[in-house]
Amino acid sequence: MMLLLTATGSANLRESCTIAHLAAQACVFNSVLDNTSSKCRELHKKEFSSFDVAAVTRELKAVITNSRVNNIYQLDAKTLFLKLHKPDNPALGLIMEAGRRLHLSSYIAEKPASPPAFCMALRKYLRNAWLMDIEQYEFERVVVLKLKTQEGEMQLILELFGDGNIILVGENGKILQALIYKRMRDRNIVRDETFTFAPSAGKNPMKVSKEEFSEGLRKFGDVEVVRAFSRFLSVGGVYAEEALTRANVDKTRHCSTLSDDEINAIFDALQSLLLQVVNGALEPRLVLDETGGFFDVVPIRLKRYESSSFKFQPFPSFNEALDEFYVKVTAVEKALAGIEVDQLRREAERLKRIITDQEKTLVEGEADADKNRLIGDTIYAHSTQMQALLDKFSTAKQNGKDWNAATSEILEEKKTGAEPSIFFESFESRGAIVNVCVNSLRFGLNLRKNMFENAAEYYERGKRIKQKLAGAKKALKETQKKLVEIEAKMAEAHVLESIKPTEAVEELSLHKVKSKEWFEKFRWFISSDGFLVVAGKDAVSNEVLIKKHTEMDDVVFHADITGAPFAVVKTKGKEPSERCLRETGEFAAAFSRGWREGFGSVDVYWVKPEQLSKSGPSGEFVARGAFVVSGKRNWMRNVPLKLSVGAVVDEKTGDLSFIGGPVDAVKAKTQAYVVVVPGDVKGKELLGRVLRALGGKASRELRDTVIRASVEDVREFVPFGTGRVLDVSE
Numbered sequence: 110m111m112l113l114l115t116a117t118g119s120a121n122l123r124e125s126c127t128i129a130h131l132a133a134q135a136c137v138f139n140s141v142l143d144n145t146s147s148k149c150r151e152l153h154k155k156e157f158s159s160f161d162v163a164a165v166t167r168e169l170k171a172v173i174t175n176s177r178v179n180n181i182y183q184l185d186a187k188t189l190f191l192k193l194h195k196p197d198n199p200a201l202g203l204i205m206e207a208g209r210r211l212h213l214s215s216y217i218a219e220k221p222a223s224p225p226a227f228c229m230a231l232r233k234y235l236r237n238a239w240l241m242d243i244e245q246y247e248f249e250r251v252v253v254l255k256l257k258t259q260e261g262e263m264q265l266i267l268e269l270f271g272d273g274n275i276i277l278v279g280e281n282g283k284i285l286q287a288l289i290y291k292r293m294r295d296r297n298i299v300r301d302e303t304f305t306f307a308p309s310a311g312k313n314p315m316k317v318s319k320e321e322f323s324e325g326l327r328k329f330g331d332v333e334v335v336r337a338f339s340r341f342l343s344v345g346g347v348y349a350e351e352a353l354t355r356a357n358v359d360k361t362r363h364c365s366t367l368s369d370d371e372i373n374a375i376f377d378a379l380q381s382l383l384l385q386v387v388n389g390a391l392e393p394r395l396v397l398d399e400t401g402g403f404f405d406v407v408p409i410r411l412k413r414y415e416s417s418s419f420k421f422q423p424f425p426s427f428n429e430a431l432d433e434f435y436v437k438v439t440a441v442e443k444a445l446a447g448i449e450v451d452q453l454r455r456e457a458e459r460l461k462r463i464i465t466d467q468e469k470t471l472v473e474g475e476a477d478a479d480k481n482r483l484i485g486d487t488i489y490a491h492s493t494q495m496q497a498l499l500d501k502f503s504t505a506k507q508n509g510k511d512w513n514a515a516t517s518e519i520l521e522e523k524k525t526g527a528e529p530s531i532f533f534e535s536f537e538s539r540g541a542i543v544n545v546c547v548n549s550l551r552f553g554l555n556l557r558k559n560m561f562e563n564a565a566e567y568y569e570r571g572k573r574i575k576q577k578l579a580g581a582k583k584a585l586k587e588t589q590k591k592l593v594e595i596e597a598k599m600a601e602a603h604v605l606e607s608i609k610p611t612e613a614v615e616e617l618s619l620h621k622v623k624s625k626e627w628f629e630k631f632r633w634f635i636s637s638d639g640f641l642v643v644a645g646k647d648a649v650s651n652e653v654l655i656k657k658h659t660e661m662d663d664v665v666f667h668a669d670i671t672g673a674p675f676a677v678v679k680t681k682g683k684e685p686s687e688r689c690l691r692e693t694g695e696f697a698a699a700f701s702r703g704w705r706e707g708f709g710s711v712d713v714y715w716v717k718p719e720q721l722s723k724s725g726p727s728g729e730f731v732a733r734g735a736f737v738v739s740g741k742r743n744w745m746r747n748v749p750l751k752l753s754v755g756a757v758v759d760e761k762t763g764d765l766s767f768i769g770g771p772v773d774a775v776k777a778k779t780q781a782y783v784v785v786v787p788g789d790v791k792g793k794e795l796l797g798r799v800l801r802a803l804g805g806k807a808s809r810e811l812r813d814t815v816i817r818a819s820v821e822d823v824r825e826f827v828p829f830g831t832g833r834v835l836d837v838s839e
Contacts, residue, residue: 157210157269158345159248163386164393164408164427165211166245166252172213173201178238178256182220183228187288189275190214193240199630204435207288208273211252212431227275230286234258234277235265246306248313248343268307278304311343314383322379323372326364334367334375335360344379347413352378354412385409393427395434396420406434453599460592467585474578481571484552488564491547494529496560499543502536503556512538627658632674632700632825634770636689637777642696642770644676648734651675655736659718666693667738668748669712672702675736690715691745692771698748699771704828707787710749714742751835754826755782756803756815765814767803769826781807781815785826788833795832796820802834 176193179200184190187208193201202214224232238258246253250269255262261280268274275288276298287298296305312325322341329337338349353360355378358371367375385391386408396405397420404419408427424430488495498519505515515536522530532545541556554563631654632644643658645651651674659665659677664685666676676697678685685693694713703711721736731737753775755768768775775782783802790798797820804816824830 156345156347157250158347159245159250159343160345160348160382160386161408161427161431162211162245162250162252162269163248164391165431166243167387167389168391168426168428169203169211169213169243173203173240174242176201176240178235178240180236181228181231183225184221187273187275189228189231190220204432205252205267205275206273207267207275208269208271210431210435211267211269212435213428214432214436215429216432216436227286227288231265231277234260234263234285238263247309248315249306249309251306266304270307270310274298276304309343311339311341314342314344314379315387317342319373319376322376323369326367326372326375329364331363331365333360334358334362334364337364338375342379347411348379348382351411351413352382355381382409391427393424393430395422395424395430397422403434403438406430453595457592457595457599460588460595464585464588464592467581467588471578471581471585474574474581478571478574478578480550481567481574483550485564485567485571487547487550487552488554488560488567491529491532492560492564494532495545495554495563498529498533498545499554499556499560501530502543512536628679632676632696634692634696634768634774635778636678636685636692636771637774638686638689640683640685640689641679642676642689642693643679644696644700645674645734648732651734655718655721661718663718664690664693664715665718665721666697666713666715668698668701668703669714670701670703673697674700676700688773692774694745694748695751695771699750699752700828704750704787705831707789708750709787710747713745713748715745716740716742751784751786752826752828753782753784754799754803754823755779756807756811758811765811765818767818767822767826769823781811784835785832786835788831790833791831793820795827795830795834796823798834799823799827 173193173195176195179192179194182190182192188204188206191203191205193203195201203211204214205211235256235258238256240254241257241262242255244253244255245251246266252267252269254265254267256265263280263285264278266274266276266278268276272289276284277286279285282303284298284300284302284304287300289298290300291298295308298304312321317325325341326334326337329341335346335349335353338344338353339346342349344352350360352375356371356374358367358375391408392410393408394406394410395403396407396414398404399418401420405414407414408430414421424433501519502512502515505518506512510518519530519533523533532547534544534546534551536543537553540553542553543556544551544553552567554560555566558566628641628643631650632646634642636642643654645654654677655665655675660679662680662682664678664680666678667673674697676693678689678693694715698711698713701711716738720738720740722739723731723736751772752769753772755775755778757766757768757779758764759766768778772782772784781803783799783806785795785799788795800816800818800820800823804812807815
């Protein structure tokens with residue numbers, strides 16, 4: 110099986126460059142987006158199974174062992190990126206996310222501005238360490254990276270179960286650093302304590318005999334076989350179900366009902382799964398649901414997905430399948446992170462409940478105000494009878510009668526239909542309130558007040574209620590306004606929910622690193638008349654370029670200044686044109702120290718490869734990357750320091766890419782290009798200006814794509830990361 114790996118750009122992977130990673134994450138990217146919100150919530154919960162660990166570590170063992178750790182980056186709270194290098198191989202990017210995933214990545218994104226303390230601590234111990242081996246611990250969801258450092262052999266342990274952890278263990282077995290420190294019932298993750306692995310979730314299936322398996326299952330009695338299986342062995346629910354499916358045993362059967370033949374069939378199915386993963390007979394694939402959305406990523410075919418509702422996208426390696434899955438799912442998650450549709454929906458429902466209550470309060474208040482006004486009108490309409498009724502109580506009290514006696518007398522009069530006693534209902538002695546009923550309208554009259562004062566009190570109550578209703582109406586309008594705003598935000602969020610993930614995944618497609626040719630490890634360009642020109646990046650690549658990749662018919666250039674690369678025209682036996690030689694001279698001049706010093710021009714010469722030697726006069730030492738030049742030199746005087754960066758669209762795929770090199774060479778391949786010369790603008794500010802200037806010259810269809818591209822796509826084309834964009838009028 111072939112494991113396809115890619116590097117992070119053709120330029121040297123310096124500290125200031127971007128790194129291959131997943132944090133941010135292309136042939137099925139549109140299909141990921143059909144049910145982005147619900148799918149995203151499902152996918153991020155995918156469990157990295159023991160079988161996944163076994164498959165990915167087997168692939169990684171063949172690729173990353175004996176590599177050097179160039180650097181370490183912490184992409185977020187739980188994710189590390191290890192930049193690895195093997196001689197004469199493309200750079201490798203290894204993603205380690207505690208509790209979630211492990212795989213190589215071929216996507217690029219900007220590294221964090223400032224590394225967290227854990228990352229700095231790992232750099233202290235592991236930068237320039239040699240990664241000697243990688244293995245899975247006891248078929249658990251635990252990976253151990255063994256590293257050889259200046260302070261001895263160390264282990265970097267990735268735990269992929271639960272919340273996960275990343276732990277650095279020293280040569281003496283004690284914990285040096287950990288992503289998460291904690292004390293637990295069965296072990297402690299504390300600095301300077303001896304590291305111990307977490308208790309196993311079950312027995313190692315690689316070490317269980319058929320007899321042990323049978324005996325272990327039967328001990329579970331009336332427990333469903335799928336539950337017993339996953340508890341007994343460290344295989345997880347998915348692969349326990351897969352083994353049962355392959356053995357034609359219903360997963361809901363109780364262990365006590367299984368026959369010996371059925372248990373043997375389950376064991377054989379499990380062994381078949383284990384052998385397929387351990388022996389490397391992988392069939393990596395993305396599992397797509399009926400809408401084309403990412404559903405799962407698996408190292409082998411699983412019968413559970415062999416139905417018409419699932420489709421598959423195969424990959425050359427499990428690492429690549431994991432990379433595609435997690436990169437795009439993570440990109441969608443990040444795109445949706447700021448879109449709280451559910452939160453907005455809950456807020457809208459809350460506001461609707463408030464509006465309902467406020468409207469009910471207004472209706473009841475209006476009715477109450479009207480009732481009080483009506484009572485006042487009624488008192489005035491029957492003021493004579495009402496006053497007479499009150500006088501009866503006052504007279505009785507003056508005659509020495511108690512309230513009960515007075516009430517009894519008036520009730521007796523009511524029975525005869527005598528006016529005004531017919532209005533009387535009851536008497537409240539505590540407040541001296543006479544309760545009356547007129548035309549089914551019941552209200553109280555204060556015995557201590559006259560009719561006009563009683564009516565005035567009810568009118569005043571109605572006014573106060575009206576005043577309060579004005580405030581309630583204002584509050585209702587405010588709530589209704591908030592609801593309109595929330596519903597507008599919900600509508601916008603629903604649109605963003607479909608657009609932002611699409612944009613995020615489209616953005617990823619621009620940042621996936623393509624497979625590299627040998628010369629892409631160096632600086633290079635294609636001349637305007639078709640010659641390949643390759644230049645070194647540093648002393649090591651200078652040495653490799655001249656010794657390994659330069660042939661007798663080639664032409665070698667060098668600027669006449671200390672600190673300049675060799676640039677080689679690959680002639681393939683043809684005579685290079687004057688135009689090609691001039692362009693190569695400009696290329697060699699631009700990447701010399703003269704650019705960094707702000708020179709306007711430098712002298713450049715070219716020679717044949719046989720004029721270069723590592724033997725100095727009288728045995729003088731010649732440093733790495735340097736060569737002694739003998740014989741005649743062909744001079745090019747006052748070569749101007751300038752380069753060009755251009756945007757190119759692939760005619761077949763429509764993919765955007767960037768090229769750099771001498772102005773004429775770039776100009777011959779695109780109309781959208783800018784010229785850069787030495788200057789004092791640095792880093793991302795300069796690269797951003799380059800992209801914006803390119804966007805201004807690109808077609809309307811490409812403009813936004815060019816401007817939104819990563820600055821890392823053009824970094825390698827600007828010497829020393831400094832300069833200025835030359836105005837066309839200069």
